[in-house]
Amino acid sequence: MNVPETMLEKPAAERGIGRLLTDRGALFGERTKAVATAAAAEAEAVDREARFPKAAIDAAREQKLLGMQIPVALGGFGASIPDITEICYTLGRACASSAMIFAMHQTKVACLVRHGTGSDYHEALMRRVAAEQLLLASSTTEGQNGGNIRASAAAIARHEAEISLVRSATVISYGAEADGIVSIARRADDAAASDQVLLAVTKDHYTLERTLGWETLGMRGTCSAGFELKITGPAAMVFPEGYDKIHAQTMTPVAHLCWSSAWAGIAAAAVDRAQRFIRKAARGAGGQMPPGAAHYTAAKMALTKLRALITASLDLYAAHEYDGHRLSSLDFQSAINLLKVEASELAVETAMHAMRACGLSGYRNDGEFTVGRHLRDALSAPLMINNDRILSNIATASLMSGVPAALRD
Ligand SMILES: Cc1cc2nc3c(=O)[nH]c(=O)nc-3n(C[C@H](O)[C@H](O)[C@H](O)COP(=O)(O)OP(=O)(O)OC[C@H]3O[C@@H](n4cnc5c(N)ncnc54)[C@H](O)[C@@H]3O)c2cc1C
DSSP states (O other): OOOOGGGGGSOHHHHOHHHHHHHHHHHHHHHHHHHHHHHHHHHHHHHHHTOOOHHHHHHHHHTTOTTTTSOGGGTSOOOOHHHHHHHHHHHHHHOHHHHHHHHHHHHHHHHHHHHSTTOHHHHHHHHHHHHHOOOEEEEOOOTTOTTOTTOOOSBOEEETTEEEEEEEEEEETTTTTOSEEEEEEESSTTSOTTOEEEEEEEGGGEEEEEEEOOOOSSOGGGOOEEEEEEEEEEGGGBOSSOHHHHIIIIIHHHHHHHHHHHHHHHHHHHHHHHHHHHHHHHHHTTTOOOTTHHHHHHHHHHHHHHHHHHHHHHHHHHHHTTOHHHHTSHHHHHHHHHHHHHHHHHHHHHHHHHHHHHTHHHHSSSSTTOOHHHHHHHTTGGGTTTHHHHHHHTHHHHHHSOOOSSSOO
């Protein structure tokens, strides 16, 4: 069933949040199903050949989901972060790489929507994302700097109304397939490493020269190769707000919510296989549960925790979504960073239990109960901005915030 797209323009208060979500579910449900079907059909080949999931992303374009977050006034559907994360979860169940590409693209679009409004350049780009269904990639990792996103080496050079940037971009997922890149950079040659800006650049303003391939254990379809990124174009490509604010208020929360939802989808797909395996084994044994059943229960339990963690974090984000001060607070930043750490660990734990529930049938790479791909894909989660780095970064902040006196704050 397709609900008229204009329904999204009605304010939540007029229709009740619960109903709004249900209606949105109806609006995006069919579209998501079409993309997930395409993603599932090519998931194995995408993994085996480490190739871009073209059919899935083409379907997302066709269904106008790449521009779904763009405000209605600029040609999109004005979709919310809960709408986006629901799709990340559904795609994660079908194909991890498609889900992660969708999650990363939507994080970049969130930066445009939340920090580009009022800037002619960024509003024009938003219109293009909605009309042309442009796919945006991300460049944060640089040189040997790993996941230290809040420090940049390459600086913007200004030549009157033009700027240029040359960046050793160690990893840009689907860089070769994207229509645009959102990149961080040092503000100027004499600026400190942490004095950063964000730029949104379309393909006509950059070149990519491949420096590193992407032959990895999992997430093979994200095609996260390394490139030398050279940008030249109008100074207006730089967001008006400094990256420190964009990072705290949008980049980190939206990335962590979307990534976690994609990982939860991968975990759910593994649980699905384990459930089918245990059911089949129990049927074959006249109702007697196989010994691996306890691992299936443990997998379900871990998935339940993971979903609860994500939905609680979505609620927390929704409560402060338009309050920059609260979003930047130590408490919120700790919570949203811990979401990433915990969700990534739980996704691996879930997939691991699912594999042990299936035993050899889960371990082998062929057969209907193989869980190898899910486990390999999930293993990327703890190191996509390394959990060790996050935990050591927030150690001081956690010391400063008190121990809760009640279950609910
Ligand atoms: C699937 C996938 C897609 C990606 N896509 C993109 C993309 O599109 N664009 C992009 O820019 N980047 C991308 N990345 C890169 C990602 O954002 C991180 O930069 C990268 O995962 C960090 O890699 P690293 O482990 O080499 O770096 P580091 O974070 O430097 O970690 C290296 C090692 O040091 C340890 N370590 C680091 N800091 C600490 C600390 N403080 N305390 C203790 N130990 C520490 C870690 O445990 C780890 O063992 C992607 C990564 C993955 C896995």
